[in-house]
Amino acid sequence: MHIHALDSYCPGTSPVHRLDPRVKLLLTGLFILTAALLPEREWGAFGVMEGLVLLTTLLSRVGLLRVQRRSAVALPFALAAVTAVFATPGRVLWTVPFLGGTLSITESGVVRFLSILARSYLSIQAAVLLAATTPFPDLLWGMRALRLPRPLVAIVGFLYRYLFVLADEARRMLQAREARSAAPDGRGGGTVAWRARVTGSMAGILFLRSYERSERIYMAMLARGYDGTVRTLSPPSLRPTDWIVGALVGGVLGLILLWGRM
Amino acid sequence: MLFSTLHPAPILMHIPDGFLSPMVALVGWVIAAVGVGLALWRSREALGERQIPLMGVLAAFIFAAQMLNFTVAGGTSGHLIGGALAAILLGPWAGILTMTTVVAVQAILFQDGGLLVMGANITNMAIVACLVGYGVYRGVRLLAGERRWGLLAGGFAAAWTSVVVAAVACAVELGFSGTSPIGIALPAMAGVHALIGIGEGLITLGALALISVARPDLVEMGRAKAAGGFRWTLVGLAVALALTLLSPLASPYPDGLERVAENLGFIEAAQEAPYTVIPDYTFPGLSNEALATIAAGVVGTIIVFGLAVGLASLYRRRRAAEA
Structure with missing residues (x-):
């Protein structure tokens, strides 16, 4: 398996794919901001937003299941919010025995926890959708057009270009280690400190290889006339459809926020 | 799951969207913008066009190095986050830029960490981790x-501290x-990451040991780039202490823990714990007790500061005598 399978872009020609990356970036940001600004227990507004995500997913034809599966990534973090269930003062719903005492679950605690989950899940679905329908280079120039610092965007560009090369390299090193260290019962051999040192050496080797690779890349770029500036084609101007979709979705998000906060 | 190949263990430090209030997310962005802006400005001064491909490839290295892991026990594994290693090898400013792009790509491409809260994640994993680690x-x-x-x-201590302090910032x-x-959140995050930090420290140590033998010039590289090491120690100390001072203020619902503790029947124990120094304090008005805590923190800072300065000057005098 090549690490390229990890790239979250899902090629397609749907209307969502064809929307201008700048508009998509802005709308995704606006969507997540709306979710963050909605007060707790606005289940109706959260529901409408979920509908918006599902509709866009259907339009984009990247697959409902695919988006849901990738969105599950953030769920382990919910553990960090679980304490809100007990720690928020309010009307007590249940008391559960815990470590010899009792913990009381409050109504406002449960509401807080569920609201955090709803906001989080809505946001991550939007982010998954953005990455699935926009090739990364398009996202890069979208960021550039939105006036992010040029050197930062250039570094992100190189990071993306070599990420899969180096991740493949790391994977090969892990595979080689597996092959060298036979462990019939599934445990690793040696002491933990020894295993850690071996892994540290692998990280060191990976660093040296990356560093030397960057030297070769720099030489090759110099040979091709690199002078420190990364030149890109100037971004095409926004089509009328981009304006209309941007204004429409932005307006709907504004209305949702207005409705939720009233 | 495909995703797990890039992250052998979930790094609990990537905050997803929805877990931070808009206000905290905004503050995170402001700190991130200031830190990254400063780093951009300083790196531009120090290095030329050579730097962008170098930092891009090395950011990809940090990304790939996070895949390297080793089994500890019971299905858990140690792995690298990389903030301290980046700061040591590249110098603090380039380290901040590298880690910032890593955090950004993790959020955009792999949804590991949120977009709106990316400022906070950059603050924790790039700025706090690099500054404290390097200090x-x-x-x-x-x-x-x-x-x-x-x-x-130094590598081990830097890696361990950077992970723990970043976790404290997250909490x-x-x-x-x-x-x-x-x-x-604070004892839980700090506790878990005190263990994770050992793995981070051991891998960082191993990597530095190998690089210092194979290419000693590269380990000294980050050194030459930032003269005035003592100043960096003070910067790292200041960041860590700022967090310590902030933590007692960080609860809009201070009675939550107290209530839990009361229910569990160990309210006395909870009150003796260092993290409930201000039991009856209401946000955002500062009570006298809060002021007292901060005053205590400032006094502590000055003592630690004085000790550090004293130690360093003692050391310098001895070196001068030797030379």
């Missing part, structure tokens, strides 16, 4: 002089957001 590293190297153990001990943000009471 500790410089401090240890200063004490060790030219001896080799300074590199190794403070969760506390301010009302997502998790600081009294629970």
